[in-house]
Amino acid sequence: MDPELEAFVPLLPRTDLNDPVSARKALAAPAASRPAPDASGPAPDASGPAPDASGLEIEDRTVPGGPGVPVRIYRPHRAQGAVVWLRGGGFVFGDLETEHPWASRIAIGSGAVVISVDYRRSPEHPFPAALDDAYAVLAWAHEHAAELGVDPARIAIGGHSAGAGISAAVALLARDRQGPPIRLQLLNEPLLDDRQETWSQRNFTDTPWHDRDRISLMWRHYLGSGQATPYAAPARATDLSDLPPAYIAAAEFDPLRDEDIEHAVRLMRAGVPVELHQWPGTFHGSQAITSAEVSQRQSAALVGALRRALAP
DSSP states (O other): OOHHHHTTGGGSOOOOTTSHHHHHHHHHHHHHHSOOOOOOOOOOOSSSSOBOTTSOEEEEEEEOSSSOEEEEEEEOTTOOOEEEEEOOSTTTSOOTTTTHHHHHHHHHHHOOEEEEEOOOOTTTSOTTHHHHHHHHHHHHHHHTHHHHTSOTTSEEEEEETHHHHHHHHHHHHHHHTTOSOOSOEEEESOOOOTTOOSHHHHHOSSOSSOOHHHHHHHHHHHHTTSOOOTTTSGGGOSOOTTOOOEEEEEEEEOTTHHHHHHHHHHHHHTTOOEEEEEEEEEETTGGGOTTSHHHHHHHHHHHHHHHHHHOO
16 A cells, blocks of 8 residues: 555544444534645636635536535636536535535646536435436536536536446436537546446455445445446446546555446447556545645546546
């Protein structure tokens, strides 16, 4: 393990996913207390939401859906594209506040409008609630591209962990429905396969933050009493052709590692352009340890891929 990351392992919070409400409370305070980055640059236009200390214009909205879907929109100065961003949290925890540092960094680093989605959480709202929310926001972003100040042909979908898995499912759904075009799938350590049959899933039973048993509970909460379909677990999809280009990042000591790499290879074989990174010495979610040099390289690669995909 990377020595900078290893030093933080004893400090990682432990949560009991058998009690999702308590798990959310245990993670909310430390996650929200992480400061969002500052950025210098030209001042935004005088109209619209006021900029925060980072120079971003930040606005909370509710997007029409089954129920309304809360979103937080981050507008950098002169953005040329947008990304619909879905938080991690094992389908169970997280909200707009806990995702604020992530979303801010992506907006600042990529120059893209970031639409952070507060999709419904499991187990109270099992599949397909989160997928429906994410797809509704993608469709809304395309319909309101002019209002957002972006090119409707330059809208990406992306997320971390569970959010990345939902993003991959949104890409499948948009293809099958002939829905809004997606410029890029930005998949950071995606949760893709409920079957847990890969080598890393079977052998990484005591890795930091995520291990096999925790992931089993996440899938149980997400699927509820229903059966897994490709829209719930995209690794089950048999046809990956005609999907958007993908950026996929995997962590070495992560039970999800092998399903992420296999998904990337299957996309390539289906003719989809893929940029794949497997980060040595890292574990699931270690990118949040922003002081580590490897985490900084991970973040730079992620926002760089988004910036290139959305460039005119």
